[in-house]
Amino acid sequence: MADLPLEHVHVAPDAESETDLAAEATEAAPAVFILHGRGxxxxxLLPVARHLPDDHHVFSLRAPDPLHGGYTWYDLDLSAGGLEASQPDAADFRRSLDLVAESVDAAVDAYSLDPDRIGLLGFSQGAITSLSLVLENPDRYAWVVALHGYLADSHADLDPDGIEGKPVFVAAGAGDRVIPESRSLDAADRFAEIGAAVTRGSYPGGHGIGQEELADVVAFVESQRV
Known part of the structure; x- marks a missing residue:
């Protein structure tokens, strides 16, 4: 396993025959980078990854800071009034954004990935991080899936070249009490406003990924295959 700035699990594409293996050796493969939620x-998210197209490399990254037996991408800024109005701590957020971007670059080099077919899939804090990453460098990412997240205030006014037509899937939970549905859908609205090709979904559950949502995520990722 290659040494990336962030600890991770790497799942290689399935190779069902020697012909497939030979093709992998000569063709750059697509990849999806998965960013988990707080804690x-x-x-x-590997159970989600198992449903994605099996010709993709999967890199599931670990956030840098320990938290309650798991890990977190950043501490929360609660100065606006509580969890439902939280924002990322600026310094922590900047560090995690840089670490993810550096990990993507390192993986592209180490595994000879196709640089034009790199996707991001994040849940909660991972979704917030993913949306910010694609706004900072839209040419690096072919598509992004953001599940039960929101657009951080630090990035809400960005309108970068390269975002027009970018495929973005945003999912919200109608019963989500951690990140209210309205925050996720506001992010979808903003991406549509700046020209991204937005697919949005609102699902009846809370802060988790149900079967209907998973099916829509898989269909979206499969639609990005070229």
Whole structure:
């Protein structure tokens, strides 16, 4: 396993025959980088990853800071009034954004990934981080899936070149009491406003990924295959 700035689990594409293996050696493969939520770890979203197209490399990254037996991408700034209005701590957030970007770059080099077919899939804090990353460098990421997250205030006014037409999937939970549905859908609205190709979904559950939502995520990722 290659040494990346962040601890991770790497799942290589399935190779069902020697022909497939030979093709992998000569063709750059697509990849998805998975970012878990607050208090989880790099194993948490692997059940989701198992449903994704099996020709992708999967890199499930671990957040840098320990928290309650898991890990977190950043501490919370609660000065606006509580969890439902929380924002990322600025210094922690900047560090995690840089670490993820550096890990993506390192993996592209180490595994000869196709640099034009790199996707991000994040849940909760991982979704917030993913949305910010694609705004900072839209040319690096082919698509992004943001589940039960929101657009951080620090990035809400960004309108970068390269975001127009970018495929973005945003999911919200109608019963989500951690990140209210309205915050997720506000992020979808903002991405649509700046020209991204937004797919949005609102699901009846809370702060988790149900079967209907998972099916829609898989369909979205499969639709990005070229």
């Amino acid at each position: 989880a770890d790099e194993e948490d």
